[in-house]
Amino acid sequence: VIIGYAYACCRGQVDFSAIGKAAWIGLPHFHTPQVDFSILPMFVPVVLVLVAENVGHVKSVSQMTGRDYDDQIGTALFADGLGTTIAGFGGGSGTTTYGENIGVMAATKVYSTAAYWCAAGFALILSLCPKFGAIINTIPAGVLGGVTTLLYGMIGMIGIRIWVENKVNFDKPINIMVAAITMIIAIGQFAFTVNGISFNGIAIGTIVVLVAYHGLKAIGKFTGTIDKDDPDVL
Structure with a gap:
């Protein structure tokens, strides 16, 4: 990130004007929640996604x-x-556990609970400083995209490691098909928008893996192509 940011500065791709205009201390704009039952059904499936995540x-x-x-x-x-x-x-x-943090843990090998308590505390303090936020916003999207590629890629590899260490049999078509589809959708950040509400790759991947796996498994057992007691099927 530092090297990429320095290179962008040398190329004149960073605009520092917003930093001078930002205040040193600022509070978020709080407002009371408003219930809209027309969009509530769209958010119910998201709960399932967050649980899986x-x-x-x-x-x-x-x-x-x-x-x-x-x-x-x-x-x-x-x-x-x-x-x-x-x-x-x-x-x-809404809040959730963020994959970026898991990627940072994998990259740094720092698993200390105390370290993350301190990180959370500093994040809370810095969130009250609009000037710091303005500095972060000057980082070019390409630089953040590069480090995000690393972090999300490491998360994907951790998932593959879990499959390998649990000896998942990818000779079985149902296993490899479901894993392949889900991995590409989630890591590739497929997007789907309904009525202005956007679902990202993780949300879509979670729904697809549940529907595809259980659907294919049911079809396989019904047609006899999958043994009901087959231990190699996930």
Whole structure:
């Protein structure tokens, strides 16, 4: 990021004018939530996606640290839901565990809980400084895109590592088809918009993997191409 940012500055691709205009201290604009039942059905499936995302992140951390955190999945889901509720009362967006953080953990090998408490504290303090936000916004999209490619790519590789270490049999067509489709949709950040509401690759991938896997498995068992007791099917 530093090298890319310095190179962009040398090329004159960074505009610093917004930094001087930004205040040193500022508060977010709070507003009360407004209920709109017409779009509520569109957000209900997102809950399923967030549950799958959170579980996947906990599994990824377990894989990286070599520890079993399955008993913490419920706590993670509860904390995520509580955070979303609190944010909603102030007019904020829904919260979730972010894949970028998992990628940073994989890249740095820093798994200390204390380190992430400190990071969260500094993030909260810096969020009250619009000038710092303006500095971050001067980073060119290409620079952020480069590091994001690394982080999301590492998350994808952690998922593949989980498959490998659990000896998933990819000789089975159902396994390789579902894995291939889901991986490309999620990592490739496919997008789908309905009534102005956009779903990203992770959301679409989660829905597709559930529908495709269970649908193909049901068809396979019905036609007899898949043994009902086949241990090699996920």
